[in-house]
Amino acid sequence: MxxxxxxxxxxxxxxxxxxxxxxxxxRDGHLVRDQQIPSINEMSEEYLLSRGTVEKAYKELRDKKVIISVKGKGYFINRTDINIPLRVLLLFNKISNYKKQVYNAFVKTLGDNVFIDLHIHHCNVQLFESLINNHLGDYDYYVIMPHFYDQKEKAVEIIKQIPPAQLILLDKDIPEINRPHAAIYQNFEKDIYEALYEALPSLKKYTSLVYVNPGIVPYPPEIMKGFRYFCRTQDFDFSIIEGIESNTPVKAGEAYIVIEETDLVNLVKNCRNKGLVIGKDVGIVSYNETLLKEILLDGITVISTDHEQMGITAARMIQEKRRELVKNPFKLILRNSL
Incomplete structure (x- = not known):
């Protein structure tokens, strides 16, 4: 070891x-009470460290009663009841209601004896690079949402600096890393296709589907790709629009797949202003579940990953020291808006 x-x-x-x-x-049970550890000279030679540096480290450990020195024999583990919190760097691409669900479940599952440092990289590779370079070696785990839409190759190279055993990718996997890391991911293209296919009997009430692409906030392009594939394979007329404003035309017979909540609010307002009944004249499918969508308009149909489960799975991977690729659950919740 x-x-x-x-x-x-x-x-x-x-x-x-x-x-x-x-x-x-x-802490991890690799060293036990009364077990001998390498001498100062052995440690210095094996790891190419100065003898003074190792001496200083051993003094630190003696002061904490973690090790003791036995004259003529060497250094031994003295205590195993030490309380050393795990340190986790959590790097999200943005803050949203959904990210809060992931964060709260992650923190709750890990419990109190963990230090979690949360930073936001805003999909900015330069900021991400600075955060990683400034904190390499400071944490036991690096849990990263790798949503980057520019300079993706550079982002991959930055992530590769992190030891695979300490890396957990969240929300999206990056196969290009090509190393035995852990990931809890969505398959954005396949997930939306399968969810819309499950909703097919309700969608057939409408003559065309409209995908509302978020104008400002970037989302994985695979979502739109999966929507297009669904419409073409199921013979739906479809269109893609950039956001919904107060003057965006809305027609009876259309069903909308809406990603951003601002667009959802504007769509509902436009329907009301035109006297269109949601769930009858106009269909709505919203992306990502929230408590509000469960009650708004007697229920908004959603397609959503399980954000809470994502946080729980990531935390359990740390607790159980597992390194796996796990697809996070994705589901359709059919409600009155469709």
Missing amino acids: KLLDIDNNSKMPVYLQIAASIMAAV
Whole structure:
């Protein structure tokens, strides 16, 4: 077993990284009480460290009573009841109601003995690069939502700097990483196709489908691709529009697939202003479930991944030290708006 995990680019002093590595090994059960650890000279030679640095780390561990020195024999683990919280860097692409669901479930499942540092990269590769470079080696796990729409190749190279055992991708996998990392992902293209196919009997009431593409906030292009594929394979007339404003024409016989909530609100207002009955004259399918959609207009039909389950699965992967690729559940909730 590799005892030390040293990152020379980290802002954490090397002696503290040595101490943290040994305490983490104790926490994880790799080192047990009375077990001997390498001498200062052995540690220095094996990891190409200065003797003074290792000495300083061992003093830190002795002061915490984690190790003891036995004259003529060496250093031994003295305590295994140390409380060392896991450190997790959580990197979201944006803050939204859905991301809050993921975050709350993640935090609740991990419990109290975990330090979680949340940052937002706003799909900006330069900001993302700065966040990773400034924190490499500072955390036990890096949980990342890798939604990038420009410079994707560069983002992949940045992510590859993170040791695979410490990396969990959230919401989207990146096969190009080509390393044994963990991911809890959506299959955006396939998910929307299968959800709309399940809603096919209700959608057949309408003559055409309209996909409302968010104008400002980027979403995975695979969602639109899956919508197009569904319409073509099921012989639906369809159109794609950029957002919905107060003056956007809405016609009877259309069913709308709406991604952003602002567009959903404007669509509902436009229907009311024109006297169109939602669920009869106009159909609405909204992307991503919220409590409000359950009661609005006696229920808005949604297609949605299970955001809470995504957070729970990520947390359990950390707790159980699993490295898997897990597709997150995606479902249709059929309500009165369709």
